[in-house]
Amino acid sequence: MQSETTTMIPPSLVIQAQNVRFSYGSHPLFKGLSFTLPAGSITGLLGKNGEGKTTLLKLLSGLLLAKGGSLTVLGHSSRERSVPLLQEVYYLPEEVQLPATSATQYLDGAGQFYPHYDAHLARQLLKELDVPPTNNLRRLSMGQKKKVALVLALSLRVPLLLLDEPTNGLDIPSKSKFRQLLVQHISDEQTVLISTHQVRDLEQMIDRLMILHQNQVICNETIARLESAFYCGIASEAPHVAPLYSEPSVWGEIVMTPRTAETAETGGFSMELFFNALMYNTQAVLQHLSQPANDTLTPQAPLSL
Template sequence: MITTKQLSFGYKSGRPVFSGLDLSLPQGSVVGLLGKNGEGKTTLLKNLCGQLFSKQGEINVLGFTPRERKVAFLQQVYLLPEEIHVPQITIRRYFDLCAPFYPNYDEAIAHELIETFSLDWKMNLGKVSQGQKKKALIAFALSLRIPLLLLDEPTNGLDIPSKGEFRRAVARHLSEEQTVIISTHQVRDLEQLIDRIVILERGSIYCNESIADLSERLYFGLVSPDEEARALYTEPSLGGTVGILPLQGEAVTDTFSMELFFNAVVSRGEELMRHLHTPSDTSK
């Protein structure tokens, strides 16, 4: 579905963003792409869709090389950027202009989502709020029914009700064959949607794990004083100490916390990764 091999990329000024980045993602995943500011999440998304070109390495997306920008490839991938810049035209005009490029566009889904997001086809995209622009383009993206959606901070600018509508819209209209990569800092907004987590750190893929596998091997939640000694990570919270513990024969739980896991990777990543990749800890 998506593979990169020894991918290297850098802008003209500054350090390289990636160096020898290897990534493999299966079809049908909803991937949370996480990383600290400046780690290159947006840059990676743009490389995957052919908006930026790597200096070295290979990228294969849907059987295509993105930098070649073949029409057959571009019809199957869509990037929703964090900052949206659109002409001063109505939502209806924007959809009419752009939708014909995508063979699987579904007008019924578009109408449903425009209504769901409390938008009006006559709204001028150049005169509405950033949040309304984003909702219009989320509706457009989900109506395309394409194999690969790349969403860069999709919930930024959305109010609380709209974030809930976004989650429900993705859950309702995403098919099992579609892959979505969501770059986000708003992990709590999207935790219920994501089934795989990829973490960028120091120019490489530091973690690429399914939520199901992590949930089978790790417990996330409150940690008693007696358990702190074997905890892989802990942090204080209003309800007491929370942390991550290895599961050692215990029943599988559904306690996974993306925020807690990311914090653990940032602060104690080597120890956590060593535990995950020790064969004796679990069998996949």
């Protein structure tokens, strides 16, 4: 049997992708994808439909195999699908399929394949999310099933957690509760990568942003760096700065501009506005972002639009 290929990867990095290639049949998706992801972050993965967000999560988890390049996850080649790697990574798809058993039986059954599974935490989370622990999962609503899947993801305690649209199917109170539980129960040793279109659901908890565009990672920055570089807010509060992007709102024109001393104490940061600006005015946004950070500007709180 072929031995597993293990690659030395800096301890500060959880993922290291170099020139990754992947295609569906004759249709190429990634032609040379390269990026790194540091440990201990909660990263939002954004991109338009068809950019490959779900495919990337599956490549990282070993559910899909790259056609070329190097993809190292937690020091292991994802292509090898080794037991040590599979025990340390968990991928939660957008749509979940659960067996005809109770929540506790399902959680404990799946948890036995992961060395850090916390059965006590699983039961605590079921209670906090108001999920009946003994009811047949097939009889639960879609939202309740999604909660069970999220409970499993959090209670496995894996070093790398991959979540694909985790808030889809949840009602508003459940989304809020999930955000609280994720922040509360994810340790500093864990890394979370969340693919989502629901940026407002998760904006308050994400500390890093990775954006796919034209099947390449064009932005991979901390929220602190982005909010120190850009002003997001009412146009009238940044009257002397040319906007990189603008859109109407009930409060007036909302803009994203380079942050200057004039806007250092105003505005905030909006992931949604930044993403739209990056899609609309890609080169100008990236050019400004490539400039040295202005450490004299104080990062602002996320903007509620």
